[in-house]
Amino acid sequence: MTEGRERPRFLDLESLERRARDALDPMAWAYFSGGAERERLLEENVAAWERFRLYPRVLVDVSSVRSATSVLGAPVSLPVVVGPTALQRLAHPEGELATVRGAAAAGAAMVLSSLATCDLDEVAAAAGGAVLHMQVYVLKDRARTAEMVQRAAAAGYRALVFTVDIPVSGLRTREVEHGVRLPDHLGLPNVADPDSARHGWGFVEHVVREFDPALSLDDIAWLGGLSHLPVVVKGLCRADDALRCAEAGAAAVVVSNHGGRQLDDAPASAEVLREVADAVGGRMEVYVDGGIRRAADVVKALALGADAVLLGRPVLWALATGGAEGVMELLENFRSELERIMALCGARQPSEIEPSMVGRIGERPGERP
Numbered sequence: 001m002t003e004g005r006e007r008p009r010f011l012d013l014e015s016l017e018r019r020a021r022d023a024l025d026p027m028a029w030a031y032f033s034g035g036a037e038r039e040r041l042l043e044e045n046v047a048a049w050e051r052f053r054l055y056p057r058v059l060v061d062v063s064s065v066r067s068a069t070s071v072l073g074a075p076v077s078l079p080v081v082v083g084p085t086a087l088q089r090l091a092h093p094e095g096e097l098a099t100v101r102g103a104a105a106a107g108a109a110m111v112l113s114s115l116a117t118c119d120l121d122e123v124a125a126a127a128g129g130a131v132l133h134m135q136v137y138v139l140k141d142r143a144r145t146a147e148m149v150q151r152a153a154a155a156g157y158r159a160l161v162f163t164v165d166i167p168v169s170g171l172r173t174r175e176v177e178h179g180v181r182l183p184d185h186l187g188l189p190n191v192a193d194p195d196s197a198r199h200g201w202g203f204v205e206h207v208v209r210e211f212d213p214a215l216s217l218d219d220i221a222w223l224g225g226l227s228h229l230p231v232v233v234k235g236l237c238r239a240d241d242a243l244r245c246a247e248a249g250a251a252a253v254v255v256s257n258h259g260g261r262q263l264d265d266a267p268a269s270a271e272v273l274r275e276v277a278d279a280v281g282g283r284m285e286v287y288v289d290g291g292i293r294r295a296a297d298v299v300k301a302l303a304l305g306a307d308a309v310l311l312g313r314p315v316l317w318a319l320a321t322g323g324a325e326g327v328m329e330l331l332e333n334f335r336s337e338l339e340r341i342m343a344l345c346g347a348r349q350p351s352e353i354e355p356s357m358v359g360r361i362g363e364r365p366g367e368r369p
């Protein structure tokens with residue numbers, strides 16, 4: 001009966017997550033899935049999107065709906081970017097190489113972590129035209145940081161994503177309990193893996209001790225001065241911080257709490273996005289991550305002022321269960337579901353998703369709290 005018709009794609013992230021949990025060893029699962037302290041924010045990030053409702057516009061011709069947009073001027077097939085997550089070879093033997101192949105096949109952008117287990121040149125070579133950004137942890141050893149940035153610029157990465165929410169590691173209780181460490185056959189080729197980190201408990205804690213805890217606004221210009229690449233500041237939740245970053249030369253900001261892995265008492269991303277976007281949205285691009293699990297969450301984020309969202313853990317679940325194919329399928333499912341929700345809301349392209357299409361429960365749509 002349905003022969004010749006494409007079967008509707010849909011996201012089922014709960015079952016994907018269950019399958020990933022079964023596929024991963026307990027240490028990798030603890031590292032990927034855990035949050036900081038009581039893991040309140042880990043749950044709150046997801047729950048907060050549910051506190052918003054979409055207000056669809058009707059009688060709009062939605063016979064053609066496309067999720068295609070751009071990220072810092074580069075065309076992408078959807079406003080969903082693969083966020084930077086470390087140690088992807090703990091999820092799949094091909095690690096970041098598989099992730100970038102999946103992202104490229106779906107026409108999505110990807111941010112490579114400084115703590116990737118694959119070499120940034122090899123990832124760029126496998127990218128097949130995908131838009132790639134390089135996430136940067138500024139190390140106390142500035143020369144090592146500068147070398148990585150210059151390699152990324154030469155390899156064709158199009159932006160630096162400067163993560164600023166990890167001056168010290170959050171207290172990752174599950175990581176401590178499971179003794180998360182890097183297996184001997186894996187390395188961190190882009191930051192010249194510190195050997196000391198391999199020993200004893202608390203791999204992440206050790207690596208983070210190499211990060212510079214004395215960063216300031218001036219480091220946006222310092223990073224910008226190392227190459228021609230624009231600097232995106234990732235990991236803030238305050239409008240005043242976003243404004244200061246804009247004034248200091250940032251090209252964009254990511255509203256993010258590191259997926260609930262740092263300050264457990266910080267607010268959920270969905271709760272603070274509108275305030276940040278209102279402050280700087282006209283001047284720079286604004287992205288958001290944390291708890292985005294459904295296409296409707298993406299539409300809510302865009303209506304609240306984001307230009308695109310980043311995905312963290314869902315990509316790791318897709319990678320762990322299906323490698324490059326799994327990542328592509330996840331992103332394709334997001335795209336097709338996103339286009340369905342956009343049609344239902346009366347938005348033919350991402351730029352037609354407006355503030356009036358979202359309201360927090362108890363508020364009028366588009367209302368400022």
Ligand SMILES: Cc1cc2nc3c(=O)[nH]c(=O)nc-3n(C[C@H](O)[C@H](O)[C@H](O)COP(=O)(O)O)c2cc1C
Nearest residue numbers: 032083084085086113163258259289290291312313
């Ligand atoms: C296992 C894991 C590793 C991460 N590694 C990095 C990293 O190396 N650099 C970074 O900027 N953010 C890192 N993050 C944070 C993500 O980029 C992102 O902010 C967060 O995962 C988004 O939330 P979500 O997982 O709920 O989608 C990591 C997150 C996870 C879950």
